[in-house]
Amino acid sequence: MIVVTYVDQVSRARLFFSKYGLDLLLVIAAVESAISTALRDDPGHPTGPMLWFEVLAVSAIVLTLLGRRHVPFAAPAVTWLSSAALSFVDGLLIVDKAGLFVAGMGAALLLGNLRRDTQARVGLAIVLSGAAIVIYNDPDHASGDLIFTPVLFGIGWLVGFALRGRTEQIEAAEERATRAEREREAAARVAVAEERARIARELHDVVAHAVSVMVLQVGAVRHRMRETDTEDRETLKNVEQAGRTALAEMRRLLNAMRHDGDELELLPHPGLGNLDSLVDDVRATGLPVRLQISGEPFALPPGLDLSAYRILQEGLTNALKHARASQAEVEVQYSATELRLEVRDDGPGGPSTDAGVGHGLVGIRERVRIFGGDMTAGAGRAGGFVLRAQLPLDGGTR
The missing domain is CATH 1.10.287 (Helix Hairpins)
Known part of the structure; x- marks a missing residue:
């Protein structure tokens, strides 16, 4: 119980940080920037109302990025434009603060990650010019900083731009997978109908x-x-x-x-009495089939007899067409309460998916469901593919 509780707590924590981790980091960066501004001890540090203005201003610059989901271009752009504007008020306000550096790098990455190329290019110009203005207004800047700092944040923009291509590929793949899933579901519904x-x-x-x-x-x-x-x-x-x-x-x-063009079926419907003929037809195609009947055969209700034949017919068709089998086995078990059907093969592949055709496992599943039976289909323990179906007889068949 303790282990389960621990795993559950870890999963919740992981989910929380994956969703709100960046927001939490921004809040921490805003607090760090505000504290650093409030504790400035340089000779020209502000006091009184101006100090409180700068504390609130640097916090607002960082917290602006919290709106990145709603305004993906405006939020990071305002972060850089505000930083450049405030550097004219106090040249030392923006530089030398870890929180503002993190916010600036994050804003550069977000601008590079924008979907629209025009916005991304404008974002690059904002990042480079904003970084150059901030460094230029720093009274202690070195001449090399005017090149190094904009290039550093420009690299952040490039990282975001590279991630955009990766994100687009992932989203395109997810969209294709979602569309394919919808198409499979629609095709499956049509096949069932x-x-x-x-x-x-x-x-x-x-x-x-x-x-x-x-x-x-x-x-x-x-x-x-x-x-x-x-x-x-x-x-x-x-x-x-x-x-x-x-x-x-x-x-x-x-x-x-009946669909247009469907013809009336004039021949009698087959049943398990025609199973030998079905097996002979499959053998004639080159696939060896072994037929085993357990229990004493007796007359089945016509509908159940027909469905049992169709189930075995579809199982052998799958083995013949889709499984690339070298041999197959058919087993029919009669009992007082149910009829058991099984088709096995030794092929490396199973039947085709139901979504692509109107028969296959879809037809078997529907027939079994009509009579309240059970069906399983999948890889066998010794390899190959195994189809099993149990059809209840309700005790009154004989």
Whole structure:
């Protein structure tokens, strides 16, 4: 508990200093400059109201940089312009103060880091001229200081200018990553919608067939009933009519979901009974596949049977197209409560991303979700790629 608390405190402190560290440094620099000004003991040091003016002035020069986020050009420019102006009031006010030196160097760096080239160039002129004015107004300056000091702060400007290019590259990379992430999310949503529509079209025939059988059986029972059973005949007629209405609505909904150019599927939908044929087709492409069935196979609900087939079909397709596998294994496990499906391969690469296509893992995930099952997909312990899916049978399949 003590270790966790310590790590949490360190993380909070790191976050605080990363966000407000520079502001804290500016405040310290302002305090140092104010104290240095107040404790001046040179022969020409000010006293009385003038001393308080200079103390407040040097503090304001440093604290102006706190507004750099809101006015990125004005804040550092005012710092240098104010320093140059105050040097005319007192030539010793700006020089020989560590806090003002830090503020001046920080302002030079910020001006060099500006995004607009025009502002950055104007900032360089302000830095060089401001430094030259401050040194010129210093009564104790040496002739070499007029060159050395502006060059020193000019180097600070160059550092900021170099960091600007690096910052722009980082922000451009972040923008590309954000845009790519948005595109992946949008593509994933489209893929999910398309796959759901595909599943709905496939399951339509399954449900429609069941409802049709119910309607026919109800109609047959109604016609065999005696004419005297008026109430029962009317009830069955209502049931039959409701079934026919449901079939019509299902067809209307399916037509709305079908894209232009989609053709009606006239062939019967496959199931696990067609698994041998699927494996033979994959073997014919050159990929050896080993099929293993555990448990006693039994008839599954048509919708679940179709989805189980599609899951295995997609798993083998991934192994064939994307994983560069030399062999694959398919395992189907029947039990009283669930159906387990697994596709393994020994390829170095996994399936393609879901965002780029409308099927793949997106389709498998949606099919598993419809039946309330679980799915895992990823690298296997011994290498290759492993896809597993568990589909519950609700205890009433057999």
